[in-house]
Structures are given as structure tokens and as C-alpha cells.
Amino acid sequence: MSRNIYLDNVSVEEAREKWQEALTIKATTEKIDIREATGRRLAKPVRAKLSTPSYYASAMDGIALSATDTVGATERTPVQLQEGKEYQLIDTGDPLPEEFDAVMMIEKVNQIKEGIVEIEESVAPGQNVRSVGESLVKGQLILTVGTKIGPYDIGLVLEGGVTEVTVYTQPQVDIIPTGSELIEPGRSPQPGQIIEYNSEVIKNLVLNWGGKVMQRDITPDKYEEIKEKIQQVTQESDLVAIIAGSSAGREDYTAQIVAELGEVVVHGVSIKPGGPVILGRIGDTPVIGLPGYPVASALNFRLFAQPILYQLAGLSTPETKEVKAILNKKLVSKLGFREFVRAKLVKLDNQIVAVPLARSSGVIGSLVEADGLVTISEYSEGIDKGSEVNVELLVNQSKPAETLMINGSNDHSLDLLKNKLAQQGVDLLTQPTNSLAGLTTLSRGESHLASINLLDSDGQYRQSLDRYFPTEDVKVVNLAYRQQGLIVTAGNPKNITGIADLVVNDLVFINRQQGSGARMLIDNQLAKLNIDSTKISGYQQVKQNDVTLATTIAQGGADVGVGTLVTAQVFDLDFIPLRKERIDLVIPNQYWTDTRIKELFKVICSSDFKAEINQLAGYDTSQTGQVLTDGPTSR
Ligand SMILES: Nc1nc2c(c(=O)[nH]1)N[C@H]1C(S)=C(S)[C@@H](COP(=O)(O)OP(=O)(O)OC[C@H]3O[C@@H](n4cnc5c(N)ncnc54)[C@H](O)[C@@H]3O)O[C@H]1N2
Numbered sequence: 041m042s043r044n045i046y047l048d049n050v051s052v053e054e055a056r057e058k059w060q061e062a063l064t065i066k067a068t069t070e071k072i073d074i075r076e077a078t079g080r081r082l083a084k085p086v087r088a089k090l091s092t093p094s095y096y097a098s099a100m101d102g103i104a105l106s107a108t109d110t111v112g113a114t115e116r117t118p119v120q121l122q123e124g125k126e127y128q129l130i131d132t133g134d135p136l137p138e139e140f141d142a143v144m145m146i147e148k149v150n151q152i153k154e155g156i157v158e159i160e161e162s163v164a165p166g167q168n169v170r171s172v173g174e175s176l177v178k179g180q181l182i183l184t185v186g187t188k189i190g191p192y193d194i195g196l197v198l199e200g201g202v203t204e205v206t207v208y209t210q211p212q213v214d215i216i217p218t219g220s221e222l223i224e225p226g227r228s229p230q231p232g233q234i235i236e237y238n239s240e241v242i243k244n245l246v247l248n249w250g251g252k253v254m255q256r257d258i259t260p261d262k263y264e265e266i267k268e269k270i271q272q273v274t275q276e277s278d279l280v281a282i283i284a285g286s287s288a289g290r291e292d293y294t295a296q297i298v299a300e301l302g303e304v305v306v307h308g309v310s311i312k313p314g315g316p317v318i319l320g321r322i323g324d325t326p327v328i329g330l331p332g333y334p335v336a337s338a339l340n341f342r343l344f345a346q347p348i349l350y351q352l353a354g355l356s357t358p359e360t361k362e363v364k365a366i367l368n369k370k371l372v373s374k375l376g377f378r379e380f381v382r383a384k385l386v387k388l389d390n391q392i393v394a395v396p397l398a399r400s401s402g403v404i405g406s407l408v409e410a411d412g413l414v415t416i417s418e419y420s421e422g423i424d425k426g427s428e429v430n431v432e433l434l435v436n437q438s439k440p441a442e443t444l445m446i447n448g449s450n451d452h453s454l455d456l457l458k459n460k461l462a463q464q465g466v467d468l469l470t471q472p473t474n475s476l477a478g479l480t481t482l483s484r485g486e487s488h489l490a491s492i493n494l495l496d497s498d499g500q501y502r503q504s505l506d507r508y509f510p511t512e513d514v515k516v517v518n519l520a521y522r523q524q525g526l527i528v529t530a531g532n533p534k535n536i537t538g539i540a541d542l543v544v545n546d547l548v549f550i551n552r553q554q555g556s557g558a559r560m561l562i563d564n565q566l567a568k569l570n571i572d573s574t575k576i577s578g579y580q581q582v583k584q585n586d587v588t589l590a591t592t593i594a595q596g597g598a599d600v601g602v603g604t605l606v607t608a609q610v611f612d613l614d615f616i617p618l619r620k621e622r623i624d625l626v627i628p629n630q631y632w633t634d635t636r637i638k639e640l641f642k643v644i645c646s647s648d649f650k651a652e653i654n655q656l657a658g659y660d661t662s663q664t665g666q667v668l669t670d671g672p673t674s675r
């Protein structure tokens with residue numbers, strides 16, 4: 041079998057147009073019981089078969105009477121009425137006897153004696169009476185075509201004497217995940233195996249759009265098996281989605297099979313992610329071959345299958361909502377490809393800022409985090425930092441104002457903080473870099489707060505903070521103290537006891553980057569002990585964070601590095617304590633009154649939060665929530 045190496049490179053619009061031309065899409069309808077119709081779309085209008093109420097009915101508990109008999113009734117000139125002749129007792133919903141035209145509430149009726157009542161005010165004709173057709177009039181239009189049927193609609197339709205309604209048939213999507221490397225969720229992947237989840241993502245998109253799903257078993261990368269499966273399901277399906285095998289790999293068969301069974305209309309669109317998408321048909325059934333990478337798979341399905349499914353359901357695709365935002369990072373892109381970059385949106389001062397997320401199409405988390413999609417045109421090689429961009433909203437418009445952006449040193453307590461803040465409706469966007477980068481970003485107005493672990497050698501923040509905020513006041517709030525030390529191989533086979541051992545010949549050290557608190561710690565200690573860093577093997581090798589440093593040691597790439605106790609424990613490594621270090625949050629005074637910051641401060645000061653931090657090995661909350669310094673003069 042020859043490989044399909046040459047893909048088309050058509051635009052999104054051209055691909056959609058070509059696919060539409062090749063398909064004959066017709067929405068079909070069915071009659072169903074209104075009681076089973078929640079969420080369905082009406083294909084025919086509903087009209088009332090009855091008027092309701094169908095009789096004049098009392099709207100209150102009281103007495104039925106004639107308005108004319110009450111004329112002139114006041115507290116001083118009450119009117120007496122005789123039961124059976126001038127009034128009759130009546131309850132809510134009862135038919136109004138023909139001889140009467142109004143109802144007086146029982147609370148306003150004084151019983152004088154058996155069969156005689158007295159009233160102290162007059163009533164108007166029709167008072168407290170529900171007239172015929174007050175709710176619905178026979179023949180009245182109750183619901184229009186396209187209505188998405190909800191709880192109240194069902195009540196109204198039933199009241200109108202109707203039980204059966206005509207709705208659009210829910211399109212059925214058959215999803216076939218392919219790939220010999222795929223395993224069912226819940227199993228533990230061996231090297232080379234991947235948990236299959238794309239089909240669940242696609243399934244839930246279809247359900248959200250009002251369709252039905254048949255999720256098929258994982259089919260291995262075997263030409264015959266895939267072909268057979270596609271043949272089997274196509275007949276009964278309104279749209280077939282085949283996941284993976286779309287590209288130029290040795291076992292990428294989808295396009296070839298679709299071509300044999302029907303027609304490949306487009307294979308290859310000039311977009312990222314998701315270039316190798318296949319759009320085709322088998323008989324009258326539309327078939328889409330989705331690229332295997334999860335982001336590509338989901339975005340392609342949205343881009344191409346959603347409009348088809350909406351047409352099948354008798355609807356037009358919902359308009360997308362956009363906001364304008366300022367891009368906070370330069371995006372470089374390949375000319376000739378339209379790229380959809382997932383972005384977080386944050387309201388910073390009075391602007392919405394778009395923070396690009398991971399661009400790899402293998403990172404599904406980028407879709408979880410994303411508030412919107414930034415499109416880089418195929419005619420551009422990228423977008424500069426600071427440019428205004430249109431962002432397609434994936435969330436509520438109010439979301440950017442609920443997000444707080446923090447940059448700086450990473451710490452386990454920030455995860456706990458994020459989780460707690462989320463419960464208060466604040467989304468903490470963490471951008472783990474290092475302390476100095478956090479302060480740089482903050483001083484440029486590109487974040488709301490910074491996390492730092494940079495105490496100066498004299499135990500003050502003076503130097504660091506004055507450098508970044510020479511004129512502006514900032515508050516420094518303690519988050520926690522954590523245990524910093526040497527992370528060493530499990531069992532400490534090289535018997536490392538402290539910093540002085542780092543110059544031992546057969547030891548390999550692994551360092552952290554400049555600007556990180558761990559790097560400052562090691563450099564300070566080396567200076568104190570008069571140790572020449574060039575004598576330490578591996579000193580030039582740096583890792584960007586605690587976790588990658590520990591991973592390197594756990595995998596045998598180094599013997600020792602500086603990190604936290606909690607990270608050593610996560611990776612089952614040994615630990616030699618060096619010092620307790622403070623993790624602080626730096627918050628410019630201008631944000632101190634921001635509601636998101638107020639929530640953050642409340643969380644930090646809560647005993648719940650402190651209790652959670654105290655669960656972390658080596659953490660200390662004795663000063664958590666304390667505002668340590670306040671303004672340049674007191675620093
Ligand atoms: N030589 C070329 N190689 C590739 C090209 C290309 O143009 N030339 N395109 C790349 C792009 S872009 C994409 S996207 C992928 C698409 O590849 P396939 O559709 O053939 O998908 P696979 O290679 O089988 O899978 C990619 C990746 O995704 C994982 N996967 C697949 N299905 C699932 C699933 N149901 N659930 C979870 N994960 C899944 C799979 O294990 C792979 O890791 O091709 C590039 N290569």
C-alpha cells in the first residue's frame with residue numbers, strides 16, 4: 041500500500057464549500073410526545089387545541105356574587121347578601137355560576153348569621169374571575185419553529201391540549217477511534233500506549249449540540265478492520281467521525297478507505313492545529329477524518345462538523361462572539377497557515393489581555409484553560425506583543441474580570457490557593473517562571489501579583505523590591521514558609537551531607553536557572569563557604585523548575601540539586617534540609633482594593649487554607665497572611 045504523502049492545502053472556507061457541494065444535507069423531522077421532548081427543536085409550530093380555562097373560573101376562595109349587588113358597600117354602609125340568592129360559596133378554580141359575575145375573597149366577607157353575609161366594599165364585574173381563554177385561546181400559536189423545548193414550554197403545550205409535537209430528528213454521529221496504541225480509559229498505559237479519550241471529547245461536543253452518538257470500539261491500525269468498521273456504521277449514521285490515521289504515517293489509512301468506499305472531497309486544510317483533516321462522503325453520509333492529536337481533533341470537529349450537524353438539526357450554526365484583547369506575548373506563525381491559538385483572557389486595569397497557552401496540538405489542557413481563540417491569519421507571519429487582536433470567546437464575557445494573573449516562583453501552595461480561589465469565583469492564572477521574572481512582569485503592569493522567594497541576605501526585601509518598584513508602593517504578603525534543601529538520589533548512595541560535598545569528584549549536580557530562589561540560595565551558600573562553582577560538576581546544567589530538576593535526579597541524570605522537601609517526597613527522593621525559606625506574594629497597592637485580590641487575601645487568611653498548606657511536608661504557616669512590608673520606606 042502506498043503512502044499518501046501529498047496533502048491538499050485549501051483554506052477553511054474553500055474546504056467547507058467543497059464539502060457542502062459534495063453533500064446533500066436535509067434535515068428530517070419526527071413526531072414525538074412533548075413529555076419526551078426536552079431540549080429538542082420544534083420543526084412545526086404548535087397551536088392550542090383548547091382554550092383555557094374553558095369556563096369562567098374563580099381565581100380566589102370566597103363568594104361568587106353580582107357586582108351590581110355590591111354597589112355602595114362601604115365600612116359605614118355595609119351591604120347584606122343572602123346565600124343561594126345573592127351569593128354562593130366558591131373555591132379557587134371552581135366554575136362561576138352563570139348568575140354571578142364576580143368573586144369576593146373570603147377574608148373580606150363577614151358572616152352575620154347562617155346564610156347571611158355582610159360586605160364592606162364593592163366589586164367590579166369580572167373581579168377575581170379567570171375568563172375563558174385567559175391562558176390560551178383555541179388556535180393560538182403557542183410555540184414557534186426552532187424553539188428549543190424547555191420545562192415551561194412542555195407545560196404550555198400540554199395545557200393547550202396537545203401531546204404530540206414535530207421536532208427535528210437528532211442527527212446521529214458515529215465515532216470510530218483508530219490506533220493500535222490506544223487503550224480504554226481506566227487501564228494503565230504501558231510505554232507506547234495512549235489512553236483513548238478523543239472519542240469522549242467528540243461525543244460530548246455532539247451531545248452539547250443536540251445530536252446523538254454511537255461510540256464505536258477502538259479499531260487498531262489495520263486497513264481491513266478499519267474499512268469493515270466504517271462500512272458497517274455508515275448506513276445508519278448521519279455523520280461518521282473517524283479519529284486519527286489522517287496524516288502521512290505508514291499506518292494512516294483513513295483517506296484511502298474513504299476514497300475507496302466513497303469520495304474524499306478535501307484532504308488537508310491550511311490550518312493549525314489540524315491540517316491533515318479529511319472531509320468526504322460515503323453514499324450520502326458525510327465522513328470526517330479527524331487528526332489524532334486531541335486539540336486538532338476537537339477544533340476540526342467544531343470547524344467542519346458542527347455546521348453540518350446544525351443543518352441536519354434544522355438550525356443555523358450559532359454566531360461566534362468576539363472580544364478585543366491585547367496580546368501579551370509575541371506569536372510567530374508560519375505563512376500560509378491559519379492558526380488558532382488558545383488563550384486565557386484576563387482583565388488587567390481596563391484592558392482585556394490575551395495570554396497565549398500551549399500551542400502544541402497534543403495538549404488538551406490548553407482547551408480546558410482557554411477562554412478564547414486568537415486567529416493568526418494565513419497571510420501573516422505572526423502577531424507582535426501588544427497588538428490588539430479579536431478573540432473568539434469560548435466562555436462567558438464576564439470571565440476575564442474574574443481572573444487574577446500571577447507570575448513568579450512556583451510553589452505547591454499556589455495550587456492550593458488556585459483551588460480555594462476557584463470556589464470563590466476567582467480563577468488564578470499561574471505563570472510559573474521565577475521570582476525575578478515575576479517581579480519584572482509585575483513592574484511592567486503585565487500581571488496582578490508576583491510570587492517570590494527572594495529574601496535579601498540581610499533578611500529584607502529592600503534591594504529586590506526597590507529595584508523593581510522604586511516609586512510605587514507594594515504590599516508583601518506571606519504565603520508560607522517551605523523547607524529548602526538538597527534533593528538527592530533515593531537512599532542517598534553517595535552519602536551527601538551538605539553543600540561542601542558538591543565538589544566531590546564523582547558527584548553530578550543539577551542547577552536551577554538564574555533568577556530563581558534556589559539558585560540564589562546555592563550561590564549564597566557557595567560564597568559563604570568559599571567554594572568555587574567551576575569545581576562543581578554539572579553546575580552549568582540548569583532546570584527551569586523544581587519538578588524537572590527532581591525528575592532528572594529520579595531518572596539518574598544527576599545526583600543532587602536544590603529544591604523543596606515536598607518535591608523530593610513526590611519523587612521518592614532523599615532530602616537534606618538547608619533552610620526554611622519564605623514564599624511571599626507581592627501586590628501593588630493599586631490592586632489592593634480589587635475584589636479579586638480581596639478574595640485572595642480572605643482565602644490566604646482563612647484557617648481552612650492554612651490547614652491545607654500544613655499538610656504539605658516541610659511547610660509552616662506561622663506568618664501566612666501577614667502583610668510583611670508596606671511601601672518603600674518601611675521595606
Ligand atoms: N509527515 C507528516 N507527519 C505528520 C503530519 C504531516 O503533515 N506530515 N501532520 C501532523 C499533524 S499536524 C497531525 S495533527 C498528526 C495527525 O496524525 P494522525 O491523524 O495520523 O493521528 P495519529 O498519528 O494516529 O495520532 C496522533 C497522536 O494523537 C494520539 N491519538 C490518536 N487518537 C487518539 C484518541 N482517540 N485519543 C487520544 N489520543 C489519540 C496518538 O496516539 C498520537 O499520539 O500527524 C502529524 N504528523
Ligand code: MOO
Nearest residue numbers: 313314315336401
Ligand atoms: O494538525 Mo496538527 O494538529 O497541527 O498537530
